[in-house]
Amino acid sequence: xxxxxxxxxxxxxxxxxxxxxxxxxxxxxxxxxxxxxxxxxxxxxxxxxxxxxxxxxxxxxxxxxxxxxxxxxxxxxxxxxxxxxxxxxxxxxxxxxxxxxxxxxxxxxxxxxxxxxxxxxxxxxxxxxxxxxxxxxxxxxxxxxxxxxxxxxxxxxxxxxxxxxxxxxxxxxxxxxxxxxxxxxxxxxxxx
Numbered sequence: 061x062x063x064x065x066x067x068x069x070x071x072x073x074x075x076x077x078x079x080x081x082x083x084x085x086x087x088x089x090x091x092x093x094x095x096x097x098x099x100x101x102x103x104x105x106x107x108x109x110x111x112x113x114x115x116x117x118x119x120x121x122x123x124x125x126x127x128x129x130x131x132x133x134x135x136x137x138x139x140x141x142x143x144x145x146x147x148x149x150x151x152x153x154x155x156x157x158x159x160x161x162x163x164x165x166x167x168x169x170x171x172x173x174x175x176x177x178x179x180x181x182x183x184x185x186x187x188x189x190x191x192x193x194x195x196x197x198x199x200x201x202x203x204x205x206x207x208x209x210x211x212x213x214x215x216x217x218x219x220x221x222x223x224x225x226x227x228x229x230x231x232x233x234x235x236x237x238x239x240x241x242x243x244x245x246x247x248x249x250x251x252x
Contacts, residue, residue, distance in 0.1 A: 101209075
């Protein structure tokens with residue numbers, strides 16, 4: 061019973077201190093758009109690009125860091141699996157400086173390797189935009205990225221390589237024929 065009284069007094073004192081002496085805590089005022097990106101039918105071996113817009117609503121410049129975050133199964137949309145490799149997503153630039161009362165863009169590229177095992181998949185990963193300056197209260201924005209892969213692996217044909225191989229084999233065959241014909245045309249050595 062005595063402990064309860066002390067806890068009540070302590071809570072009351074804390075409330076009074078917070079009201080009378082507010083902490084210099086404030087969240088940075090910025091926004092990011094779009095809040096969700098959906099990429100459908102991205103064939104392995106191809107890439108997709110899009111832009112994120114970061115708006116700084118404050119009177120001072122801020123630097124924002126862009127990273128990826130793989131959410132847990134309970135946070136993902138139903139039917140979406142964990143994104144297999146975060147390195148398939150790149151940001152240009154990865155650190156964005158946004159001047160006061162303005163906006164800046166960052167380009168995001170999603171590149172799936174050309175492998176048949178990545179076809180017909182539905183993945184989810186989040187893109188995190190966070191201020192680099194750390195205050196007491198830090199707001200992070202998470203953009204939901206939904207990627208669905210197509211059913212065909214795009215294999216790039218290298219026409220130059222094929223033509224080079226054909227020409228190389230042709231030259232080799234021609235050299236063999238010339239060598240054979242010259243050898244056959246030479247008279248045999250006469251012995252005296």
